[in-house]
Amino acid sequence: MFETRSRASRIVLQVLVTLMVLPFLFPLIVMVQGSLAGQGWENYRTVLSQPELPLFFRNSVIIALITIALVLAATMLAAFAFSKLWLRGREVFFWLLLAALTLPEVILLTPMFSISLQLGLYDTYLSVILPLAALQIPFTVLLARTFMNGIPDGLFEAARIDGATTWQSFLHVILPLTRPIAAAIVVLTLITTWNDYLLPLVFLQSPETQTITMLPQFFVGQFSNDQTKVLAAAVITALPEIIAYLCLQKLFERGLAAGALK
C-alpha cells in the first residue's frame, strides 16, 4: 500500500516493522528460555514423564473432535434450512439464534451447572462438549448461511427437477459446494474448543477428564514453585497449536477472517 521510492525509506519501514514485532516475540522467547533454565532439558523430561500428561492431551482431542463433528453437522443442516428451504417463521428462528451470539459463557454457568448435576453429566466430557457446541453454533450458522446464500437457487432447483429429494440435493449439491466454509468452521471450532478454559475449570474435576488448558495450573500444584517446569509444561501445550497453525496457515487465517467479516 505504501510507496517507498527510495532505498532509505524502504529500510526505515523494515526497521520499524521489526521493532514493532519484537514485543510480540518477547513472551514466546521468555517462555522457551524460562523452560530451559535450571535443569535444562531435564525439566522437559520430568514434565513428559508425568502420567497425567497423555490423559490431558487425549481429553482435549476427544472433546475437540466431538464438538467439531456436532457443530459441523448441526451448522450445515441448519444453514441449509435457513438459506434454501421455505419454512414458516424462518427469519424469526434465525434472529432467535443470532441473539444467542452475544451470550458470554459465564452467564450460562449457573444454569448449566445445575443442569449437568441433574443429568449426571458433571465431570464427563459431555458437560463441556454440549455447552461449547451450543455456544459455537449460532456463530457458525450465521457464517454458513451467508455463504450458502451465495449459491444460486437455480442449482438447487435443477437438482429438484432432475428428481432429487431435498436430502439428496443437500448431500450432492450443497455440501460439496460449501467445503471452504466448512473448513473455516472446523478451524474456528478447533481454536475455541482447544483454548477454552472456563468450562473445563468448572465442569471437569478429575485428571481423567481435564483438558490441556488445565495443564499449567495442574503443574503449578504439582511442582509448587518450580517455575521452570511449569513453563516447560506451557511450551509442551503450546507446541501442537503452533505446529497446527504453521501447517494450516492459510486455512487458519481464512477461517478467522471469515469468522469476523460477516
Added chain:
Amino acid sequence: MILSVGLVYICIGYTGYIATLDWDGSAPDPESVGLANFTRLFADPIFWRAMAHTVLFFVVTFTVQTVLGIVFAVILHSRIRLGVLYKIIIFVPVVLAPAVMAPVFRQIFAADGQFNELLRALGMGSLAHPWLADSATALPVIMGITIWQWTGLTFILYYAAMSQIDPEVIEAARIDGAGNIRVLTSIILPGVKGTTLAILMLSVIGALKTFDVPYLVTGGGPNYATEFLGTYIYRQSIPLADVGYGAALSIMLLILAVFFSLLVGSRQRKDA
C-alpha cells in the same frame, strides 16, 4: 429437512431452557428473595469497579488493537522483505490458549521477572517494580496481555480487507498527487470501515466476556484492581457459592451484551 429444523429447535430450546433457569433456578434452595439481589448489586462498590474496569479495558484494547492492526496490515501490504515471517509472529498469539500463556506472563511481570530486567537493561531500572502486585499497574498489564493476544486477529482482518481494495484506485490517487498519509486516510481507512465495525463488535463482546486472563494472571486482585464482570460472576457463583447473586450479575451482563450488540448492529445497518 425435519432433521435440520429439529436440530435448530433443539439449539433454540436449549438456549431458552437455560434462559428460564437463569431467571428461576438461580437459588439452589428455592427461597425467593425477589429483587433483593439486584438492589444489592447496585449498591455493590465492587460491581461498579468491575464495570469501570470493563469499560476502560474495552476502550484501551479496542483503540490499540485497531491502530496496531491497521499499521501492521498497511506495512505488510507494502513491499517488505520476510513479510510471511512477520505475519506468523503477529498471528501466533491468537492460536495460543490464554490459559497456557498465563504462567509465562506471571513470570515476566513478577518482581524478579524479565520485564523488570529489560527495564534495567534499558536504563529505566527506577521503573521496575512488582507489576502484578501493585493495584495501579495490574490492570494495564492485563490490557497489555490482551492486546498481545488479539492484535494478530485485527491484523489478519484488516489485511484481508485491504486486499479487497482496488489497486487502480490507489494508483489513480497517486497520479493525482496523493502522498502515503493521504492515501491511508482517504482510501484505505474508508475502505476497511466494515472491518472496523466488526472488530468493534468483537471487542465489546470480548470485553464483557473477559475472564481467562485476569482470572489466571491476577485472580482479580490485588484488592479487586483487575476484577471484571466475568471474574466477579465466577467468584460469586463458584468459590463463594452465592449462586443467586452471581445470576443477578449475569443478567446485568446479558442486558449489557444485548444492548451493545443492538447498538453496534443498528450502526452497521445504517452505514451499509
